[in-house]
Amino acid sequence: MKRTLFLLSFLSIFVFGKANAQLRLGLTAHPNFGFLKVENGKSNGISTGFTYGLMSDNEFAENYCFSTGLLITTINGSGAIINYTPYHTGTATTDYDVKFKMQYIQIPLSIKLKTDEQNDMKWFGQFGLTTDFRISAKQDVQRANQTIADNVNASDFTNFFRAGMIIGGGAEYRLSGKTSLMGGLTYNNGLTNIGKKDQTIKNHYVAINFGIFF
Template sequence: MKKMFLIAAVAVLGMNSADAQVKFGVKAGPQLTNIVGDDFEDSEMKFGFNVGGYANIRFSEAFAFQPELLYSMQGTKYSGSETETILGEEVTYDYDSKVNLSYIQIPLMMKWYAYDGLNFEFGPQVGFNVAAKYDTEQTITTSEGSITEQQDGDIEDAETVDFGLNIGAGYELPMGLNFGIRYGLGLTDVVKDVDGKNSVFSLGIGYTF
């Protein structure tokens, strides 16, 4: 992963910086996030959000480099029901759980402008975890009724650094308004010794000054 970031940096530095046009912008948008892996087989997508800024370094009509700094709300959710017999009586457990992760993300995107404002992007990303929490609601039902329990807290052993890759497409209007869609897949596990990586589909609306 370090080699990937080095290659991106060398590619940028190797371009003719004298001809580069640098513009700055802000962006935000909703996203659908999940954690995928053997230990998260029953996980479902949850709604998230991202917001931040970027620098668009345009080296030619066709190519640009765009580093970004984003705050990203990610995670997953899962629900289920289990029934077991205890002393001859059926007991049902219904649960709804959420994993809530917050990152400071730094995508390093290379952009290819295929036609006019239409562009495609690809690049690595490093994220720094600033919060990792869980929230679980469990309802226990017996013949005598039901009781609901709520549990929440910090996720122990959550990894502080998350490496990933992004791919996406977008369109930029001459007035500075732009729209984009992006998919990001984590390359490292979210929690130590647990098979589960971030998976994020995001939409972005931005404005370049």
């Protein structure tokens, strides 16, 4: 994982350093739908989150972009976790219903492949990684329908760094000149454990992307 992140970071420096690259900046704000994968338990379904911030396409060749940005991303997800370590006492097996409400500064590092423009429209596919740095962690915890924790700080129970693999696609519609609207769909697969204390928990989400390039 560290080697992959290093290679993508090196690629970003190389791409941004090319004299003939065309940099495009834009703004994005969109919902996402998060869920958990729990090694010692199961997901409790989908929870809604939100992403907003700055996006950037660096066109280093015709129809090829290095895509990055600076985003604030909230990933929510809930699961039934057996013997959830931060709250479990004794030896009896107990299910805890835990909702994680995680907020990150997210830096995507991906390659975007575009089609030629037709009728002011371009289609694209996208693949890469995200590097996420936790800025907030909250959780709700229930056991046997009794509330144990309500929106408590979970920084001590979660990891600071998260990495995700992204794959997606969409379209851009040119309004005029360099201004274009962007829409698409992205799946972000969590690669690293967000839990601590011997709990393996990964969060994933599907995002419906909206944005505008200037």
